[in-house]
């Protein structure tokens with residue numbers, strides 16, 4: 001979780017009130033999706049939004065235990081992610097199983113992002129902001145953000161990109177309406193997560209292997225509540241999550 005001091009008090013964030021019919025959350029490692037969007041997943045799914053979660057790496061490097069191996073941690077993290085997604089309220093979970101730390105925003109990964117968008121047809125996609133400068137940003141996070149933005153525009157939209165996708169039933173070009181990026185230096189929008197923050201914390205607690213990591217123990221709940229409350233200061237709700245929002249033209 002980033003602890004960068006983002007000057008929310010000096011930034012007027014647009015309040016996102018519309019709940020989409022379908023949303024997609026794309027993230028590098030198991031637990032990133034709950035950290036970046038768990039409150040929104042819970043709040044929106046409770047209002048009928050169909051949410052898909054795309055886990056891009058297997059989380060094979062995610063352990064501080066020197067006796068742990070990548071082969072042993074991968075199935076643990078996969079089952080933790082499945083439980084966490086269910087708790088948060090997501091309907092679909094996909095695992096792309098790239099190696100942790102080995103993501104490349106290349107043609108293969110781009111094609112996978114385009115396929116997921118054409119398959120699930122979300123109006124809103126949530127993902128990592130690849131353009132953060134005020135702090136370190138995991139390379140895998142940058143790769144995910146870059147591939148998702150490229151996939152939305154123009155690759156998923158235009159039928160002559162990855163035309164082989166259209167040979168499959170139900171797969172058509174698709175235009176995403178907007179993207180919400182977490183971890184941004186320059187957030188411009190906020191979602192009310194008051195009805196989602198407790199589910200977000202419960203979902204994060206499913207990542208039990210990450211003791212000592214980002215979703216570590218009971219303290220994660222206090223930290224998340226405090227941060228969500230700070231973000232929502234001066235807004236007409238108690239907890240919120242801020243994003244960099246880009247809306248597709250035309």
Ligand SMILES: [Zn+2]
Nearest residue numbers: 028029032138
């Ligand atoms: Zn991560």
